[in-house]
Amino acid sequence: LQLDKDQRAAASGADSVNTLCGRLTTRERQVMELILAGKLNKVIADELQISMRTVEVHRANLFEKMGVRTAVELAQLLAGKR
Numbered sequence: 001l002q003l004d005k006d007q008r009a010a011a012s013g014a015d016s017v018n019t020l021c022g023r024l025t026t027r028e029r030q031v032m033e034l035i036l037a038g039k040l041n042k043v044i045a046d047e048l049q050i051s052m053r054t055v056e057v058h059r060a061n062l063f064e065k066m067g068v069r070t071a072v073e074l075a076q077l078l079a080g081k082r
Contacts, residue, residue, distance in 0.1 A: 017077060020066050028062040031055060035071050036078070 024032065027048075034044045041059065045052040068074045 017080060020077075023065045024062055025058075028058050028065070031058040032062050032074070035059065036075055 021029070030048060031044060034047065039047070041052050041055045045055045048055070063069060063074065066074055066077060068077055
């Protein structure tokens with residue numbers, strides 16, 4: 001019974017992460033991937049050909065939507081999904 005309970009909890013966690021990721025715009029997903037790759041805002045801005053301020057806005061929006069405050073928390077949240 002405990003194993004079943006643990007499996008259901010893990011599945012529920014993955015579903016909620018998928019739901020959170022579904023709320024992100026395409027650009028927020030792009031910024032997220034680059035953040036997870038360890039890139040700085042300036043580098044992200046150069047790669048996506050947008051301003052650094054725009055990267056900061058996308059970063060703030062995706063952190064809010066994902067319910068995290070740091071890139072480390074974001075990586076930990078997604079670690080259960082991948």
